[in-house]
Every structure is written in structure tokens, then in C-alpha cells.
Amino acid sequence: MTRTLLTGNAAAAWGARLARAEYVPAFPITPQTEIIEKLGGWIDAGEMDGRMVTLESEHSMITAAGAAAAAGVRVFSATSSQGLLYGMEMIYTVAGWRAPFVLVNVSRGLATPLTLESDHNDVLAARDSGFLQIHCSTCQEVLDSVLIAYRLAEDARVRLPVIVNLDGFYLSFTREPVAIPDPETARRFLPPPDPERAHFRASRPISQAVAVLGGGPYSYFRYEIHRAAQNALSVYGEVADAFAAAFGRSHGLFESYRTDDAEIVFFMMGSFATKAKAAVDCLRADGWSAGLLRPRLLRPYPDAEIAAALAGTRGVAVVDQNLSIGKGGVLYTELASALAARRDASPVLVSFIGGLGGRDIGAEEFFEMAAVTRKAAQEGRAPEPRLLYTATELREMRKLQSIALRERHQIGEIPPARRASARPEREERP
Amino acid sequence: MYCIRLHGRGGQGMKTASRILGSAFFEEGFEVQDAPRYGAERRGAPIFAYVRAARRPILERGIIRRPDLVVVADETLVPVSAAGVVQGVGPYTVLLIHSAEAPAVWKRRLKLGGEVFTLPVAPEDRADVPLIGASCAGAAARLVGEISRDALEEAIRSELVGMRAEVVAENLERALGAYDRLAPHAGCVREGDAEGVGPFESPDWIDLPFEDARISAPDIHAGGTSVQVRTGLWRTMRPLIDLEHCHRCAWVCSTFCPDGAIRVDDAGAPQIDYDHCKGCLVCVAVCPPHAIHAIPEEQAADAAAAENAA
Numbered sequence: 001m002t003r004t005l006l007t008g009n010a011a012a013a014w015g016a017r018l019a020r021a022e023y024v025p026a027f028p029i030t031p032q033t034e035i036i037e038k039l040g041g042w043i044d045a046g047e048m049d050g051r052m053v054t055l056e057s058e059h060s061m062i063t064a065a066g067a068a069a070a071a072g073v074r075v076f077s078a079t080s081s082q083g084l085l086y087g088m089e090m091i092y093t094v095a096g097w098r099a100p101f102v103l104v105n106v107s108r109g110l111a112t113p114l115t116l117e118s119d120h121n122d123v124l125a126a127r128d129s130g131f132l133q134i135h136c137s138t139c140q141e142v143l144d145s146v147l148i149a150y151r152l153a154e155d156a157r158v159r160l161p162v163i164v165n166l167d168g169f170y171l172s173f174t175r176e177p178v179a180i181p182d183p184e185t186a187r188r189f190l191p192p193p194d195p196e197r198a199h200f201r202a203s204r205p206i207s208q209a210v211a212v213l214g215g216g217p218y219s220y221f222r223y224e225i226h227r228a229a230q231n232a233l234s235v236y237g238e239v240a241d242a243f244a245a246a247f248g249r250s251h252g253l254f255e256s257y258r259t260d261d262a263e264i265v266f267f268m269m270g271s272f273a274t275k276a277k278a279a280v281d282c283l284r285a286d287g288w289s290a291g292l293l294r295p296r297l298l299r300p301y302p303d304a305e306i307a308a309a310l311a312g313t314r315g316v317a318v319v320d321q322n323l324s325i326g327k328g329g330v331l332y333t334e335l336a337s338a339l340a341a342r343r344d345a346s347p348v349l350v351s352f353i354g355g356l357g358g359r360d361i362g363a364e365e366f367f368e369m370a371a372v373t374r375k376a377a378q379e380g381r382a383p384e385p386r387l388l389y390t391a392t393e394l395r396e397m398r399k400l401q402s403i404a405l406r407e408r409h410q411i412g413e414i415p416p417a418r419r420a421s422a423r424p425e426r427e428e429r430p
Numbered sequence: 431m432y433c434i435r436l437h438g439r440g441g442q443g444m445k446t447a448s449r450i451l452g453s454a455f456f457e458e459g460f461e462v463q464d465a466p467r468y469g470a471e472r473r474g475a476p477i478f479a480y481v482r483a484a485r486r487p488i489l490e491r492g493i494i495r496r497p498d499l500v501v502v503a504d505e506t507l508v509p510v511s512a513a514g515v516v517q518g519v520g521p522y523t524v525l526l527i528h529s530a531e532a533p534a535v536w537k538r539r540l541k542l543g544g545e546v547f548t549l550p551v552a553p554e555d556r557a558d559v560p561l562i563g564a565s566c567a568g569a570a571a572r573l574v575g576e577i578s579r580d581a582l583e584e585a586i587r588s589e590l591v592g593m594r595a596e597v598v599a600e601n602l603e604r605a606l607g608a609y610d611r612l613a614p615h616a617g618c619v620r621e622g623d624a625e626g627v628g629p630f631e632s633p634d635w636i637d638l639p640f641e642d643a644r645i646s647a648p649d650i651h652a653g654g655t656s657v658q659v660r661t662g663l664w665r666t667m668r669p670l671i672d673l674e675h676c677h678r679c680a681w682v683c684s685t686f687c688p689d690g691a692i693r694v695d696d697a698g699a700p701q702i703d704y705d706h707c708k709g710c711l712v713c714v715a716v717c718p719p720h721a722i723h724a725i726p727e728e729q730a731a732d733a734a735a736a737e738n739a740a
Contacts, residue, residue: 005449005456005464113648116469170491174465175452271491278489360492364630391634401645407652 001185001247006178008171011139012078012104012164013038014178015146017048018186019102021076024052025064029083030116031168032106036078058087065101066094069161070208072198074150075101080168081108081122088125094161095130095225097208100153101161102146103131107270108168109357117358118168120270120322124330130225132162132232133298135269137255139176142166144243144251145296147181151190151239156197157231169358170271181247189246229300236297253302255294256309258284262291264373265310265347266366267335268319269295272355276319279366290370295331303338310339313347315377317369321355328385329353348376354388361388431484432574432621433494436566437515438503440468440475441666443563446589447501448479450567450605453585454577455483463488474663476513483576496520499619501570502527503562508540516540524619526569528562545618547573549608561604568605575617582609657706661689665709667724671700675721683713683722 006014012035016024024043026036042048055061058079069075079087084105105123109115123133132152134145142164149162166172181189200208212218236253244250257277259265264283266276273294283290293309293316295301310316320329327333332351339346350373354361365388376382408414434451438444445466452464460483468477480494495518505527507513519525521543527536533546549565564586571577586605590598671683678698691707692700702713714722 005452005462169465169467174463174491175449176463176488177456177461274489275491281489362495362633365633367630368632368635386635387638388633389635389638391636394636394638404650407650411652413651 001179001182003177003179005175006139006143006180007034007173007175008136008139008142008166009034009106009173010038011143011178012106012146012166013042014180015104015143015164016076016102017042018143018181018183019074019076019147019150019190020049020187020192021074021102022050023065023068023073023075024050025061025068025075025077026052026054027056027058027061027079027083029058029080031108031118031172032078032080032083032104034172035104035106039076058083059090062087062090062094062103065103066090066097066099066161067200069094069099069101070097070198070200071202072193072195072200074193076104076146077101078104078106080106081110084122085110085125088129091126091131092129093209096221098159098225098228099161100150100159102149102153103161103163104142104146105163105165106168106172107165115357116168118170118270118321119356119358120165120320120330123163123165124322124324126163127299127330130160130229132158132160132229132300134162134164135296135298136164136166136171137269137271137273137294139166139171139174140178140249141251141296142171143178143180144247144249147186147190148236148239148243148251151242152232152236154193154197155232155235155239156194157235158228159197160225160228160232165270167271179247179249185246189242233297233300233302233305251296253295253297253305254309255292255296257292257294259291259293259309259313261289261312263289263314263377264370265290265313265316266292266319266369267294267316267331268292268321269298269331270321270355272319272321272361275361275363276366279363279370282363283367283370288370288374301334301338303341306335307338307342310347311344315373316347316349317352317373318349319352319354319361319369323353323356332385348373348380348382350376350382351385352388353385359388431482431486431488431490432499432576432619433497434481434483434499434501434570434574434619435494435497436479436481436501436503436570437507437513438477438562438566439507440477442503443561444477444479444503444566445563447503447563447567447570448481449589450564450582450585451481451570451577452483453588454567454571454581455481457581457584458576458578460484460576461486461488463491467493476507476510478513483574494518496622497523498622499524499526499570499573501566502529503566505529505531519544522620524573526566526573528566545615547612547615561600564601564604565608568608569612571605572609572612572616574619579606579609582606660705661708662691662703662705665704665707666727667709667711668704668727668730669702669707669709669711669713669722669724671702671713672721672723673699675719676700676717677719677721679718682716682718686712686716688712 024039040052043050043052065075065077107118107120107123109119110121136142136145145164149164153162240251258280276292280290280292318332320331322330324330329351436444436448448464452462456462463482466479482488508515523544525546527548529548530551533548537546571582680694680698683700684692684694691703694700711724714724
């Protein structure tokens with residue numbers, strides 16, 4: 001085992017290499033491309049067995065991945081954002097094929113407006129597809145999760161593809177110390193795929209993905225996918241235990257950081273969760289009873305385990321780095337449903353939306369969220385959901401808008417009389 | 431924890447500098463995080479990179495708001511507000527800048543409380559020579575004082591693996607030269623204090639109001655604005671048309687140019703708009719009589735300078 005500095009992208013590529021991925025259908029997209037470049041370099045240099053094929057779109061890429069996986073080949077692929085959405089038809093389709101492979105998604109906000117930086121709306125668009133989802137917060141976790149994901153995906157009780165998610169920039173381009181497992185230990189942890197499970201072979205045509213009419217067969221096939229995903233909860237536990245035994249690192253269903261006696265808990269996923277840990281340390285140093293609960297496995301969602309882990313917590317600050325337009329934060333909704341089944345006193349949930357499009361979340365914002373949540377817990381009443389957005393940011397926005405207005409005035413699109421009413425109102429300071 | 435921010439322009443080797451520093455710290459047993467930050471632009475655009483190094487696992491992420499050391503590869507970035515060179519600079523922040531002007535000038539100009547060091551601008555330095563990154567990394571390593579000469583050398587060798595031996599040698603010479611020159615100031619960068627909660631300033635959160643879609647959709651209504659963006663600054667290779675060999679076919683290069691940067695005049699002669707040619711060299715590949723060739727952009731700059739001098 002070597003400990004070295006790797007970007008999140010390089011860590012993902014190492015995961016695929018140590019998993020001995022045999023087939024890599026690829027299509028480039030920022031901020032994921034480095035993964036494919038690394039694998040391409042290794043395959044080209046003969047350091048990795050396997051075949052890389054560049055496809056003409058993510059739609060074809062995911063089709064190729066699913067087809068090869070159905071043929072019993074160990075498949076790795078990666079994408080991001082608009083690319084994941086472009087392939088979305090096949091994301092749902094190949095999950096129904098019960099074709100196990102690993103797809104790394106490097107999270108990047110979705111258009112419109114177009115951006116390169118990170119949030120989780122891209123991967124959450126695949127939330128209901130039948131792909132399982134593992135969310136990472138460090139580069140080490142990216143490498144480890146790719147190995148874990150293969151074993152989970154290929155287990156006969158599961159047989160579903162898995163997305164391993166890492167944040168663009170904050171992990172994809174950021175180097176951190178990563179322990180690279182030695183190939184032999186990786187091989188023992190993740191043996192070659194079972195040839196018996198391949199049901200799709202050359203020269204033996206079968207029809208996969210048949211059409212059904214009438215809801216009965218449809219319901220059966222879809223619900224079986226759901227059952228397999230539910231199985232993945234307990235299978236995950238076994239896989240994580242085996243991983244810890246082999247490599248000495250534990251990656252549970254979720255990460256609990258100083259939650260044991262915590263009154264206030266941050267609930268969030270992805271790389272910003274390590275910032276929450278830093279904030280927890282500061283808060284603890286000042287006598288606050290704070291902690292962090294970070295879901296790793298988002299699909300399947302460990303309702304009961306999460307609810308149990310929050311027993312005794314008085315207030316939860318749910319920080320969603322996503323926005324379900326017209327509803328709010330996705331993690332908030334999911335946590336509320338997980339807690340709804342409990343009979344005992346549930347904690348007060350406070351919803352925060354932060355980090356959209358890679359917007360930073362400052363230490364003082366974590367402290368303020370803790371203060372707001374503590375107050376809500378004391379009063380037994382949560383405030384309205386809060387977008388982390390400052391008056392300073394709106395002032396910067398107003399500068400851009402004034403350029404746009406001036407432009408529209410210059411081209412005669414907005415006559416002077418209407419210009420005044422079209423000008424945005426000045427923001428009010430709280 | 432040491433928090434170091436490096437500013438430069440795309441192509442000056444700032445990402446490599448941050449990696450050299452990161453690897454050197456790691457070599458010395460530190461936990462490290464290093465990362466570049468850039469947008470869709472490439473060469474010539476302001477970029478920054480950052481390095482965090484600590485004796486404990488690093489939980490902080492993203493932009494360094496309060497740097498202990500700021501390294502500036504290109505002094506023309508200082509007045510560019512979007513580059514944010516002096517953002518978060520405090521009374522103990524050390525500034526290291528590539529400049530012919532004296533440290534005292536920069537100290538006064540930027541009203542800095544901390545120490546300022548300049549790296550002389552070598553006559554062969556140009557905006558597109560990544561050796562600047564090497565001297566920045568070497569000087570920064572010495573100012574921090576935790577990095578041995580051997581660790582620096584090892585870091586450079588590992589970061590430049592795969593490059594030609596003379597390129598590595600040149601980088602080593604620059605970096606170690608800067609490292610040695612700053613020996614009297616070794617260790618002048620202070621590790622930032624661990625932040626507790628303390629009395630913190632509440633974020634000035636606001637509720638975003640609803641605004642009409644005419645205002646709140648991200649549209650640009652004026653036409654032709656891309657002309658104002660000089661994407662020619664991205665170019666590393668410059669296509670040159672040899673009009674003596676050009677057949678005046680009047681359409682191949684201009685049609686295939688993906689940026690519409692070649693126009694044909696009334697006599698059928700193609701002309702390249704160098705303000706917008708990105709140097710993709712598709713024209714070089716498609717020209718039937720091979721009348722277009724390419725030279726490195728720095729050679730073109732030299733030729734232009736010689737012409738001006740003459």
C-alpha cells in the first residue's frame with residue numbers, strides 16, 4: 001500500500017484499475033475527463049489490461065456499458081452533469097437489465113445557466129433510476145468506494161449498477177493523500193466477476209429488455225429492482241465489513257462524526273461535509289454539542305438506520321447542495337420521511353440550501369446554521385427554509401444585471417420609460 | 431496549518447507550482463491538499479491555485495480566504511480585481527511577487543503589513559514560459575521554512591516526470607536558485623492560527639425576492655458580443671498563410687475554420703483574424719496545396735518584436 005497525493009479523478013481511475021475493469025466506454029466532459037485520460041494512458045502503456053472505446057455520446061456510452069456488463073464483463077465508465085442527463089434514457093434502461101457495473105459521476109451543476117462547478121442536482125436526477133448511489137467526501141473514499149461498488153453491484157442478491165459520486169473541483173481536481181491498496185489485496189477483496197451470471201453471449205441471441213403491456217408484468221419487473229436495491233442495504237454492510245477487514249478503513253452506510261451526544265447535527269453529503277466537520281470541531285471547542293451525519297449510501301436509503309442514529313438529537317441542520325425546483329432540498333424531504341415513521345420525539349429539522357453551483361459555504365455560515373438550528377430546537381419550531389445567499393452576493397448580481405439592462409437599453413429593447421420599472425428593486429437588508 | 435495561494439495566468443505553471451509545493455510538504459511528512467481553480471478560459475486568463483499543509487488531517491476545503499503566503503507570478507494581475515490577489519491578506523500575510531520593482535514599493539502600494547519579497551523578472555521570462563512556476567515554488571518553499579532542498583528537488587522531479595531531461599534541469603535550476611536566494615528569510619511565513627468559533631460575524635443572509643423573468647433569466651440580448659472576447663489569447667501555435675502558394679480556392683480554409691476566423695478578400699486571398707483564431711490548426715490540415723503552416727506563438731512574438739525594433 002502506497003500513500004500518495006491523488007486528485008479525486010485519479011483516485012477514481014485507480015479504483016477502476018484495481019478493480020481490473022476490462023471495458024471502459026468513454027465520452028469526455030469537464031470535470032470528469034481526467035479519469036478517462038488516466039485509464040487511457042495506463043491501457044496504452046500496458047499497465048492496465050482492458051479496452052477503452054470512445055463513443056459518440058453518453059447515451060451510447062451507457063448502452064455499451066450495460067451491454068458489456070450483461071455479457072459478464074467488468075465495466076467502468078464515468079460522466080458528469082449534462083452528460084449524465086444526455087444518457088438518462090439508458091440510465092433507467094440498463095438498471096432494468098440488471099447489468100452490474102460502476103459509473104463514476106463527477107458532480108457539476110446543471111444548465112441553465114451553464115456552469116462547471118459542483119452541486120448534486122445532476123446525480124439526484126438519477127436518484128429513482130435503479131442505479132445505487134454512493135456519495136464521497138474525500139479522495140480516499142472515492143478510490144475505496146469504487147472497489148466497494150463493484151462488489152455490491154455484482155452480488156447475486158443485488159445485481160444492479162452503482163453510481164459513485166464525487167464533487168467537481170472540490171474533489172475532482174483536488175489532490176489529497178490517498179492510500180493506494182496493493183493489487184493482490186484488491187484482487188482478494190474483489191474476485192473476478194462470476195462467469196455464471198453472464199446471460200448475454202456472442203452468437204447466442206437473447207432479447208433483453210422486452211416490452212410488456214399491462215401493468216402486472218411491468219409492476220413485477222420494476223418492483224423486483226426495488227427489492228434488489230433494498231437487499232443492497234444489508235449486502236452493503238457485509239461488503240463494508242469485508243473492506244474494513246482487508247484494508248483497515250471503514251465506510252459505513254453513513255458517516256457519524258461526534259454525533260453520540262450531539263444536540264445539533266449537520267446532515268449533508270459530499271465534499272463540503274468535511275468543512276462541516278471542521279465547524280463541528282470549532283463548535284465543540286466552544287462547548288457546543290454538535291456533530292455531523294453524512295449519508296454515503298443514498299440509494300438504497302437507510303431510513304431506519306438514519307432515524308436511529310438521530311435518536312436523542314434535538315435539532316438537525318439539513319444542508320442540501322441541490323434544489324428540487326418547486327419543493328426544496330432533496331435530503332431534507334428524504335430525512336423528514338425517514339423520521340416520520342418514528343413514534344418518539346423527532347428532532348426539529350431546519351432546511352438550508354447551500355453550495356449550488358460550487359458556491360462556498362464559509363465557517364461562519366456553519367456556525368450561524370448551528371445557532372439557527374439550536375434556537376429552532378429550543379422553540380420546537382423550524383424557520384422557513386434558508387438559501388445560503390448573502391446581501392454581498394446580491395450586490396454582485398445587481399452589477400451584472402445593470403450591465404444587462406444597459407445593454408438592452410443601448411440596443412433599444414427597453415425604452416427609457418419602461419427601463420425604470422424593469423430595474424430590479426434594491427434589496428432590503430434584514 | 432499553512433495556507434498558500436498562488437496567482438498567475440494560464441500557462442505560467444501555477445498549477446505545477448502548487449503541486450511542487452504540495453509534494454514537497456508531503457515529502458516532509460505534512461498532510462496536504464492542493465488544487466487549481468480556473469474557469470472555461472485557458473492560456474492568459476487569471477487562474478489561482480492553493481496549497482494547504484498541516485500536521486493533522488485537513489478538513490477545510492476550497493478557496494483560501496485568509497492566506498499566510500500569497501505568491502504572484504504576474505504583477506499585471508494585481509490591479510485585476512477579478513483575480514483577487516490581495517483578497518483576505520492580513521497583517522501577517524507574506525507576499526512573494528515576480529516584479530522588477532522593489533518590495534518597499536509593493537508594500538506601500540498595497541498597504542501591506544506583512545513582509546514582501548520580489549523575484550527578479552528574468553529577461554527571458556515571458557507570460558507563456560512556465561519556468562516562472564518553478565521559481566515561485568522554490569522561493570515559496572524556502573519562505574515557509576519547513577521544506578528541505580532535497581524534498582524540493584524530489585518534488586520537482588516527481589511532478590515533472592515524463593518531461594525532457596533539459597526541461598527538468600532548467601526547472602530545477604530556477605527553483606533551487608530561488609530557494610537559495612531566499613535563504614536569509616527561511617521560515618518567515620507563519621502558520622495561521624487555528625480558528626475557533628469565537629465571536630464570529632453573522633453572514634448577511636437575505637431572502638431572494640421574486641423577479642420578472644425578463645430580469646431573472648440569464649440572457650444576453652445584444653448580438654455579436656463574442657467579437658469582443660479576444661479568444662486569440664488562448665493560442666499557443668499560430669497558423670501562417672503563405673500567399674505565394676495559396677491557390678485562391680477561396681473556400682476550404684475559411685469554411686473549415688470552426689471559429690469563422692478566416693475571411694477571404696475580394697481577390698480570393700484568405701486572411702486570419704488573430705484576435706479570434708484559437709490556434710486549432712484545422713486550416714493547416716485541410717489546405718489542399720499545404721500553403722498554411724504553424725509556428726509557436728512565442729516565435730511569432732519574437733518576430734514581431736524584431737520587426738518593431740527594425
